[in-house]
Amino acid sequence: MYELGVVHRDVTRASRDDVTALAGLGVSTVHEAMGRTGLMRPYIRPVYYGAAFCGTAVTVLLQPGDNWMLHVAVEQLEPGDVLVAACTTECEDGFFGELLATSARAKGSIGLVIDGGCRDVAALEKMDFPVFSRAVNAKGTVKATLGSVNIPIVCANALIRPGDVIVADADGVVVVPAERAAEVAEAGRSRKANEEDKQRRFAAGELGLDMYGMREPLAKAGLRYIGGEQEQDA
Structure with missing residues (x-):
């Protein structure tokens, strides 16, 4: 009320x-x-x-x-x-x-x-x-x-x-x-620095698949690639 x-x-x-x-x-x-x-x-x-x-x-x-x-x-x-x-x-x-x-x-x-x-x-x-x-x-x-x-x-x-x-x-x-406010500002500064590093890596051509270690869990989940040189798991 x-x-x-x-x-x-x-x-x-x-x-x-x-x-x-x-x-x-x-x-x-x-x-x-x-x-x-x-x-x-x-x-x-x-x-x-x-x-x-x-x-x-x-x-x-x-x-x-x-x-x-x-x-x-x-x-x-x-x-x-x-x-x-x-x-x-x-x-x-x-x-x-x-x-x-x-x-x-x-x-x-x-x-x-x-x-x-x-x-x-x-x-x-x-x-x-x-x-x-x-x-x-x-x-x-x-x-x-x-x-x-x-x-x-x-x-x-x-x-x-x-x-x-x-x-x-x-x-x-x-x-x-x-x-x-102080706690969130500090956490935000750390997050922003981390994001700036990732942005540099993305700009250099690195893939999120590799940066975040996604390939193994994608393969375990059953993702398959079709076509190209050969059929393969993720």
């Missing part, structure tokens, strides 16, 4: 050093480094090409067709924060647009994730305010019903708590719990 009608002002954010480290890794690497967890549903997509960010979450619980609490949430933003908004029930109305983006940026926000709609996409792209949303929808909203700010929410099937790290790029959105 969500807590309604509250704004929590005291938020423990992940450290800036850890956020910076995670920002250099990308969504796919962070997701894998965290044990293949933390991803939002893939219907959350950037509203323009090149949108990306990594920052700490200020969470917003909205009521359907009502963006009142986004205005409340802007006051709680600090530099480097990301607005993360969910709705009490599915709604694709245009909760967010150019004016709110301008206000959020003035407070230091670097982007928005919303399990709902946004609008003014051309203006958002022009001002380079990254938004990841469920839909693009010109339909406006009202300001009449209380939700909450800085409470734990579920956005696109992912649990987000205030201060968690949100990484978003062309591959999607991943959530890193604040208390795991």
Whole structure:
């Protein structure tokens, strides 16, 4: 059950050093480094090409067709924060647009994730305010019903708590719990170094079949090659 009608002002954010480290890794690497967890549903997509960010979450619980609490949430933003908004029930109305983006940026926000709609996409792209949303929808909203700010929410099937790290790029959105940020950043750096080594080997012509030792288990599974010089097992 969500807590309604509250704004929590005291938020423990992940450290800036850890956020910076995670920002250099990308969504796919962070997701894998965290044990293949933390991803939002893939219907959350950037509203323009090149949108990306990594920052700490200020969470917003909205009521359907009502963006009142986004205005409340802007006051709680600090530099480097990301607005993360969910709705009490599915709604694709245009909760967010150019004016709110301008206000959020003035407070230091670097982007928005919303399990709902946004609008003014051309203006958002022009001002380079990254938004990841469920839909693009010109339909406006009202300001009449209380939700909450800085409470734990579920956005696109992912649990987000205030201060968690949100990484978003062309591959999607991943959530890193604040208390795991340092651990995941270190695991991500190791994974990235390993991937860079593999990329060099692939570029030199080595096959994944040999790099990953796949030939023997493929043969045991019954794979056979037909044609060529001779019929052979894998």
